[in-house]
Amino acid sequence: MNPHSTRRRAGLRLLVPILTLGLVAAACGGDDSDADTTEVPAETTAPPAETTAPPAEGPTIRVRGQDFSEAITIAEVYGQYLDAKGYDVEILTPAGFRTEAIDGIRNADLDLIIDYIGGSLTALAPDGESLSDADEIMAVIGPLYAEIGGTLLDYAPAIDGxxxxxxxxxxxxxxxxxxxxxxxxxxxxxxxxxxxxxxxxxxxxxxxxxxxxxxxxxxxxxxxxxxxxxxxxxxxxxxxxxxxxxxxxxxxEDDLGLHPAQNIAPIVRTEVLEAYGDQLRADLDALSAMITTEDLLAWNVETDLEFRESAAVATEWLEANDLI
Amino acid sequence: MAVSLLAQARNPIIRWEWIIEEWHQIQSAIFEHLRLTVLAMLLGLVVSAGLAAIALRYRWTLTPITATTSLIYTLPSVALFALLAPVFGNLSLYTAVLPLAGYTLLILVTNIVAGFQAVPPSVRDAAEGMGFGPARRIWTVDLPLALPFIVTGIRIATVSTVGMVTVAAIIGQGGLGRLIFSGLRRAFWTPMTVGASLSIILALLLDALILGVGVLLTPWARRRRATS
Amino acid sequence: MNGAARPTQAAVRRDIGFFEWFFSADTWWGNNGILESLRETVVLCAAVTLVAVVLSVPVASVLAHLRRAELSTTWLVSISRAVPTFAIAALLVPWSLRSGRGFEPIPIFTALLLLALVPIYLNTYTAIRQVPEGAVDAARALGETELSILTRVELALAASLVFAGVRVAAIQVVATEPIRAFLGGDGLGRYVRDGIGQSNNTLVVGGIVLIGGLAALTGLAFVVLERLVLPNGVRRLARQQGKRTT
Missing domain, CATH: 3.40.190.120 (Osmoprotection protein (prox); domain 2)
Known part of the structure; x- marks a missing residue:
């Protein structure tokens, strides 16, 4: 497939939502991830099999990477994967960093972001205590994302601390x-x-x-x-x-355990997640489960030492893992 | 590691295959760059025309208008983009276009005012003597005579706007600056070289284009034209 | 960079008000204070402007005197305005680091110098070209040498416009110098950089106020300097010739 078929201009679309902020986002928090976890393991075991089930009709999923190589590749991986699964995906030009990504969810400019959970913690709860355990961090940031209209999905084994x-x-x-x-x-x-x-x-x-x-x-x-x-x-x-x-x-070695756990985890706008139902969650969880720290390192070698472009690196990895 | 960075085999100043492979990206960067430049110039022109009209009508306003536009001109663009980000949303088009348009004001207002002031009073009197009303006189006599100055102003402003748009990549607007920053973040020279060179070429082309249009619009000035 | 151990910089609170920040003594004094940043910025900008004057004025004067480089001058403006200063500085940083020359001053100095050369060069060139032919011919008839014509007639009559060029260059340098903070340096740009990085708008605004203020002061300083240095007659002459600074 051509990874660029889903690309469109980011600029003009950003004009529209400025006045339609917050209202939508605030209304649909509350969704919790516990209710659905029972279904997930069954599907994570055989990700390629799902390609046969086309997803229900739903809104366009806008995904945008934070503006550094690793995050751009991650966004391409998630975006191209969903696109191949038949979702309506738009991979936007990478821009900004964590603050902009979280604002994107809050303002409903973006539907899918992928962040490092420890980073999310410092951004969403800057004055909270620092935690180094991944599950503890998830327990804190899950509700905080829900407040701004996002649903935090399961984290990947991949860590970039x-x-x-x-x-x-x-x-x-x-x-x-x-x-x-x-x-x-x-x-x-x-x-x-x-x-x-x-x-x-x-x-x-x-x-x-x-x-x-x-x-x-x-x-x-x-x-x-x-x-x-x-x-x-x-x-x-x-x-x-x-x-x-x-x-x-x-x-x-961080011998006093100061650095927080930094697994990567996708955050989906709750409204979009609900529109697609459990299928989207299952598909995303299946992908996240496959991404390891070694993958991140390998991608970075490709983009930052071999100077290849993120989109191509992402396609290659997805193909090699039979995900598209 | 003593090898000079610029001599690294996989990271030369320019890697031609990259340009071919990533042509679609380069193409859309040029398009984005043009779009931001044109939007900023249009907005800048409209505002400048208004300001110049005020300054010409009420002479005392010229000094404060010049002072204000000069001040805007001296503000660092990175900072201005950063400042507007929280107002319009971090990655909004307004955040990029407003400062860019702001930077054109000084040059445009100065040149528009100078252009109209350079219209010889005798010509103006003659037009009035022929029974031209003020509106008609401005459109058919003053404006054409002021045009060479205005065109020069537009040229200068356009060229500096093209250079300035590269900075807008900081706030996530596309354009050639995006290539420069993407190269910078990876210490990969090719996109930086491509982005910087294309921005210069684009500026020169636009400059030549506007110059050409200016010449077409003012055929009578062709013989008298000295330098810009 | 001194090696003495000292308590390192304290982070500025994100919710600090602008006035609280601006009028706090800690903001101004010390190694990370505004005064030190201001000193760094002023020193660099002054050096760049000075070198730019030393390089451009003689070249532009001679070329204008000889009536050379008419066309290239026009194109020089266009190119120079479109050159992304930041890209140049950024390209030079890794080279400077690897050749053991550190972050500063070569990359930022070179980039700012390229920025400053052009307005000075152009104004000098244009100014000398605008000197009335009659004045030059008269001097020639009196048996003055070409060098003497250039320095005592042409440059003297062009002084006010040359000054304007230096002023524009200095202001541009001051307004652009903050990119240094994004390339391993400090200076007044540090407040903008830290403000962006730490999502602290007070710092961003503070940086803009300081940089804009310094740029305005620079412009003012040149007006005063011009009054002190140039004789009245020269300034009156310049006004008659019309103001051309762009």
């Missing part, structure tokens, strides 16, 4: 070891205001590290370049950044 990365020759092996090393610390602006990130590293009650200096960097390959060049001695990156291996960096 925060990684405290240092050069290969560093003496440290755990984050605690860094306390004595007088390191220069580099991270994105977001990290500097998060208890699970910079605030936790420097908090005397947690890691209590005193960095000799800090540098704010755009999230992405710049982190690796800066670390390699010695401009910084430690960066907060993500586990599945392929450059970590490429440059021979190492990820320090």
């Amino acid at each position: 925060d990684a405290f990365v240092v050069r290969g020759d560093s003496e440290a092996s755990t984050i605690s070891d860094v306390a004595d090393l007088d390191y220069v610390f580099g991270a994105s602006a977001q990290c500097f205001e998060r208890p699970q990130c910079f605030l936790g590293y420097t908090d005397p009650d947690v890691y209590g590290i005193e960095f000799s200096d800090t540098v704010t960097l755009e999230f992405g390959p710049l982190l690796g370049e800066a670390l390699q060049a010695g401009e910084v001695d430690a960066v907060v990156w993500n586990d599945t950044a392929p450059q970590i291996d490429e440059f021979g960096f190492k990820v320090l």
Whole structure:
């Protein structure tokens, strides 16, 4: 199939919903995932078999990736998969990050987003306690997504957590070891205001590290370049950044368990989920169950080291796994 | 790792196969870029025409209008996009078009006003003497004479808008900036080179196009035209 | 970057009001304060503008004196306006890092310099071309050397417009310098960057106010400087010739 057949212009469509916000979204929370879980296992076992059952008629499912390679590929995987299953899917041009994705659900501009659950937690409950267990996180963010008109579905085995990365020759092996090393610390602006990130590293009650200096960097390959060049001695990156291996960096163990679990999980606008019924949930759960951390890493190698485009990488993976 | 980044085999300054493989993406980026440029220019022109009319009618307003449009012109575009994002929705078209149009005001208003002020009073008197009413005089005498200035203004504004649209990719609008940022996020040079070069080429083409239209509209000025 | 251990930056509360933020002493002082950011921005912008003047004015003057580069000048405007400054700086950053030169100043300096060269070059060129032929011919008839004609007649008469070019360049540099914060640096752009990253609108607004304010002050500073430096007659002459700054 041609992965681009579902692509349309994003711009004009964004004009329309501005005034029709919130009203719809607020009305249809409340749906809980417990009621349907009994059916799921039966279907997850044989995902390819479902291609024969065409989904019921329903609204267009608009999916948009957050604007970095891994998230773009993930969105392509979910979008192309649903498209092949016969759903009416529109894969929008990737844009924004978590805030924009969650706003998209809230404003009914988007019908399907895929996020890292720990990230969702910090975005939806910025002042809540930090949790490192995936199921605990799901229990907190599920109702919060329901409040804004979204339904959180089961998470995938794939994890892309925060990684405290240092050069290969560093003496440290755990984050605690860094306390004595007088390191220069580099991270994105977001990290500097998060208890699970910079605030936790420097908090005397947690890691209590005193960095000799800090540098704010755009999230992405710049982190690796800066670390390699010695401009910084430690960066907060993500586990599945392929450059970590490429440059021979190492990820320090989060010995105090500060970083939250970061499994990926789809969030569907409840209204759309209800329109399609259990079929959509079952199809999405079946896909999520197949995505592993190794897959994420492999995709990132393709997009960020081999410089292939996300859409093609996604098609290939789906074909290789008989999902389309 | 000592190898120069620019000399990496899989990541040269430009990888031609990528352009062929991703042509559909490039094509839609050009289209998006044009659309944002045209929308911003149209909005900018309408607002500028209004402001210029006010400034010409009530002379004392010229200074505050110029001061305000100059101030807008100096605001950093990244910040302006970011600021409007919460107002219109993070990825709304308005969020991109309003600042872009705002940046055209200074150039357009200045040139429209200068154009009308350059109409020789004797010509104006002659038209009035021939019994032209103010509306007819403005349309058939003043406007054509002011046109070369206005066209110059539109050219300058269009070219800088094309450059500015690349920044709109930050707030998720498409366009060639999207290629630049997508390359930047992956440290992949080809999309950046393609995006930057196409944005320059697009600017030059639009400039030539408007210049051509201007020449067609003012045939009498062809012989007298010095530089823009 | 000093190596002394010091408490690192405290995050600004997301719900802080603009005035509370702006009028707090912590916002202004210290290593991450506005004053330090302002200093970084001013130093870089001043250096860029200065280098741009040193590079463009002589070249433009000589070319204009010789009546060369008429067409290329027009095209130069078009190209330069369309060049994405951010892309240039961003392309240079990895190269600079890998060759051990750090994040700054080469990438951001080069990108801003390219931005600043053009208005100065163009205004100088145009200004000298607008010098009345009669003045030049008169000087020639008096036996002045070409160099002397260029510096004492043409440049002197063009001074006001050259000044306007420098002013426009400096303002553009100040308004564009914030991209530095997105490329491993700081400066006043840091507030915009952190504001966007941390969804803190107070910081974004604060950044815009500071940058816009500095740009406005820069424009004002040049007006004052021009009054102090240029003799009255030159300025009157420039006004008669009409204002051409774009």
